[in-house]
Amino acid sequence: MDLRNNQAAVFLKRFSLILIVLGQSMQNYAQDKPSVSTGNLTFYLDQASFVGNEGKTYVELYLLFYADQLIDFSSAELQKSEIKISSIVKDSDGNQISKSDWVTEVKLEKDEERSFGKVIYDQWSEEIPPGSYEVIVEASDLKSVTKGKLRKNIIVPKIENNTWSSSEIEFVAYADNTTKENHFKKGNLNIIPNPSRRYGILIPKLYFHYEIYGIAQNEQDLIVDYSIVDGADNKIKELKNVTIKKPGASASVLHGMDVSSLKSGVYELVGLIKDSELNSAIKISRQFEIIQADFFQSSLAVTKEQDDMFETILSYLGTSQQMDFYKSLNATGKTEYMIQYWKNLDLDPNTIENKYLETIQKKFAYASKNFGWGRNLGWKTERARVLIKYGMPDEIDQHYSEPDSKPYEIWIYGFDKKYIFVFGDLQGNGKFILLHSDKQGEVYNNTWAEYLKKI
Numbered sequence: 001m002d003l004r005n006n007q008a009a010v011f012l013k014r015f016s017l018i019l020i021v022l023g024q025s026m027q028n029y030a031q032d033k034p035s036v037s038t039g040n041l042t043f044y045l046d047q048a049s050f051v052g053n054e055g056k057t058y059v060e061l062y063l064l065f066y067a068d069q070l071i072d073f074s075s076a077e078l079q080k081s082e083i084k085i086s087s088i089v090k091d092s093d094g095n096q097i098s099k100s101d102w103v104t105e106v107k108l109e110k111d112e113e114r115s116f117g118k119v120i121y122d123q124w125s126e127e128i129p130p131g132s133y134e135v136i137v138e139a140s141d142l143k144s145v146t147k148g149k150l151r152k153n154i155i156v157p158k159i160e161n162n163t164w165s166s167s168e169i170e171f172v173a174y175a176d177n178t179t180k181e182n183h184f185k186k187g188n189l190n191i192i193p194n195p196s197r198r199y200g201i202l203i204p205k206l207y208f209h210y211e212i213y214g215i216a217q218n219e220q221d222l223i224v225d226y227s228i229v230d231g232a233d234n235k236i237k238e239l240k241n242v243t244i245k246k247p248g249a250s251a252s253v254l255h256g257m258d259v260s261s262l263k264s265g266v267y268e269l270v271g272l273i274k275d276s277e278l279n280s281a282i283k284i285s286r287q288f289e290i291i292q293a294d295f296f297q298s299s300l301a302v303t304k305e306q307d308d309m310f311e312t313i314l315s316y317l318g319t320s321q322q323m324d325f326y327k328s329l330n331a332t333g334k335t336e337y338m339i340q341y342w343k344n345l346d347l348d349p350n351t352i353e354n355k356y357l358e359t360i361q362k363k364f365a366y367a368s369k370n371f372g373w374g375r376n377l378g379w380k381t382e383r384a385r386v387l388i389k390y391g392m393p394d395e396i397d398q399h400y401s402e403p404d405s406k407p408y409e410i411w412i413y414g415f416d417k418k419y420i421f422v423f424g425d426l427q428g429n430g431k432f433i434l435l436h437s438d439k440q441g442e443v444y445n446n447t448w449a450e451y452l453k454k455i
Helices: 003-029 293-297 304-317 320-327 331-344 355-370 382-390
Strands: 043-051 057-066 078-091 096-109 119-128 131-141 147-156 170-177 189-193 198-200 205-213 222-229 235-244 251-258 265-275 280-291 395-399 408-413 419-424 433-437
Touching (some): 043 205, 057 189, 096 119, 119 189, 205 265, 205 280, 222 251, 280 304, 304 320, 304 331, 304 382, 320 331, 355 382, 382 408, 382 433
Parallel strands (some): 198 280
Antiparallel strands (some): 043 057, 057 119, 078 096, 131 147, 170 189, 222 235, 222 265, 265 280, 408 419, 419 433
16 A cells, blocks of 8 residues: 555544544434524524423523625625514424514624624524424525525423522523613623534633522522533533522523633533532533534534634635635535645644644634634634734734833744734724734735824
8 A cells, every 4th residue: 555545544544433423422412402494594593491480481592693694795884684584383292382473684884804704693582381392493584585494393391480490501602791671681781692502713712691590598609510521421621619699589690611722522511509508409511512623624514604714714824726726616525625634734644633733723722712802703813813824923022001102012933033023903992903024925014103103
């Protein structure tokens, strides 16, 4: 066998092992996972159950749409679209118990960096008796012919307000303070759901929300231990002794864990809520998914999210010819291209691990954690591009509080200052843009200091 055939055999063996592991994980995950639509309008549906009234359960249902399916960002400064949504809930006998129709308006400004990967969230609720149900959702863009449809079977648990118990876990994309009434508002927070339950490169921190009921009115605070467990029941990450104050007979909880270092796969979030005075505990758990850069090594069918992420990676690391070729491929071709791309860059193809891919993943995790601002993704910034393409600088010269200058950083590569990158926060909002570099092929501007002067 020649060297090329041997490398191919090793890769196929390694790839088969990855698929077996992923297949087992996804089989378990299928018992309780988000649903994705069919048709040419892609959206996700997920749900979480909370206590209701008169023996019923209050079920929140969450939707996620991709903005660039609805809006042409190249045509105007402000784009609008409307999504018509219809939902039907049927009981286990096939009887229709509810039907809802509504229109969700989408407004987005033209901004390539903000529009990339932009998603639209929506939510509605049903108050229904515990049991098994089928939820049918149809959505259509009123400006075009794009439509999507899905069916999801759900089990609605019985939740009692006066019993020491909890709701289901709602996975969260982000949360912020608000005083305005809307269907995402809970207390003084906007809690935006994550119906895909996907974290990692896109969302490096796992946020989650749940409620606790029937809390005993003693002086002890509640204590909760969280753990993230993989498919082999190994505890990958733990967060212990988190305090929950007792506001009354019930509590609304929003917590988070950093998952930027976890590898791609399906995991389970487990929480153990304890009342030490009662010597009693509640266990909560639900599965979610991590997608990192290593996901592209083993993906069987490229999704829109994976396609968008890989295009970003290719724009950082590849050539314009590679990008043009990749965009010309269909979904199957793109999947094969991704796998081959990482295989070709593997520093040691005779091992299961791909050290190059692991290095890229660490850079993405670092950028996600350190370069984001507001709701903007850290790995989509210019500092992230430079970091991923050229590596960590040998020195970073930070200027954040000079009286006559806006904040800026100078990244120095090589102790002999072989080349530099200058990033400035021109708007004072944490968004650093590249102003100058003497690296060949990068933006060169020897008057960069003029942009940083305070008026």
